[in-house]
Amino acid sequence: MNKNLRWIVLFAPLVLFIALAAFLLKGLGSDPTKLDSALINEPVPAFKTVDLYDTSIAYDESVLKGEPMLLNVWATWCPTCRAEHEFLNQLASEGIPIVGLNYKDDSREKAVNWLNTLGDPYTVNLFDPEGDVAFEFGVYGAPETYFIDEKGVIRYRHVGDVNARNWQSTLKPIYEQLKQEAQ
Amino acid sequence: MSRLLPMLFLLSAFAFSVVAQDATQRSFDNEQQREVYQQLIKELRCPKCQNQNIADSNAPLAEDMRDKSYEMLKAGKSKQEIIDFMVERYGNFVHYKPPFTAATAVLWFGPVVILIIGIGVAVLLTRKKKEQTALTPEERAQLEQLRKNDND
Structure with a gap:
């Protein structure tokens, strides 16, 4: 047998084993509750809904176009949303557009009250009492934050709270990139 | 219980x-x-x-x-x-019946591929051993000679 071939045959199982181990280890280390969105790089799904404050104002998917922005899914029954609210206020004060989607809340009054007392970081407040809009986005819990580019394409989904740490390490660079592309 | x-x-x-x-x-x-x-x-x-x-x-x-x-x-x-x-x-x-994709292909075919490699290696190794244990005519003659000497 050719010497080179012998080496290949000898080491092939080892290389294959390492590749398989790396592949499986990747799955082992990931958080199973954090699912990849099925809508990454897809345009925002069509929806129709109303304003949280004034239900006579109607909105559709066109509110999520025109500039890079965040879509934040929240509810008053969600403790993690309470935890991230301060930080969303801060992001809003830095001029980052965030659209709020109030998801299956206990009541509209409760949600409005929350925004009146804790501050309203949202440029637009979408009201989704039955979770129909959220269903189109594949929302499976709150809070979830979608990063949408200026063309209205979903580029990233963050599950869980947005805080100073993950904003600095992962989310801010994503937003910065969307802004850069828009220029 | x-x-x-x-x-x-x-x-x-x-x-x-x-x-x-x-x-x-x-x-x-x-x-x-x-x-x-x-x-x-x-x-x-x-x-x-x-x-x-x-x-x-x-x-x-x-x-x-x-x-x-x-x-x-x-x-x-x-x-x-x-x-x-x-x-x-x-x-x-x-869906509880995931489709066949590049990522799931590893799970479907991985074990089969590993089994084939295992069998292949085993076959190769045993063949080689046989080759080594078989004596050439000269070696056989030498062995006969040694045995004879021993009996003497």
């Missing part, structure tokens, strides 16, 4: 009752539609409570998904159309 068994039985009875209740509470156009609905809610996986199908889960999201499946069935959609609709929004995760 004597306590565990009745408890397990009770729990499983509860799990079945959720399904039964859900399917009996809804009205269907015909038995076949009810059958499809029951298959669907057993095949669709709840993204929130990850190791349950939407039939077993009481999570609000599972409820919404059951409602949506029911609405779509009533509107005349087929089982596959409803599954596609869910997968479009929640990804392949949502």
Whole structure:
């Protein structure tokens, strides 16, 4: 047998084993509750809904176009949303557009009250009492934050709270990139 | 153990009752539609409570998904159309029969490939050993010579 071939045959199982181990280890280390969105790089799904404050104002998917922005899914029954609210206020004060989607809340009054007392970081407040809009986005819990580019394409989904740490390490660079592309 | 068994039985009875209740509470156009609905809610996986199908889960999201499946069935959609609709929004995760993709191919073929390599290596090694143990005529003559000397 050719010497080179012998080496290949000898080491092939080892290389294959390492590749398989790396592949499986990747799955082992990931958080199973954090699912990849099925809508990454897809345009925002069509929806129709109303304003949280004034239900006579109607909105559709066109509110999520025109500039890079965040879509934040929240509810008053969600403790993690309470935890991230301060930080969303801060992001809003830095001029980052965030659209709020109030998801299956206990009541509209409760949600409005929350925004009146804790501050309203949202440029637009979408009201989704039955979770129909959220269903189109594949929302499976709150809070979830979608990063949408200026063309209205979903580029990233963050599950869980947005805080100073993950904003600095992962989310801010994503937003910065969307802004850069828009220029 | 004597306590565990009745408890397990009770729990499983509860799990079945959720399904039964859900399917009996809804009205269907015909038995076949009810059958499809029951298959669907057993095949669709709840993204929130990850190791349950939407039939077993009481999570609000599972409820919404059951409602949506029911609405779509009533509107005349087929089982596959409803599954596609869910997968479009929640990804392949949502179906308990994942499709064949590059990532799942490793799981399907990985063990077979490893088995083939194992057998191949074993065959190669044993063949080589045979070659080595077989004596050339000169060696055989030498061996005979040695044996003779020993007997003397």
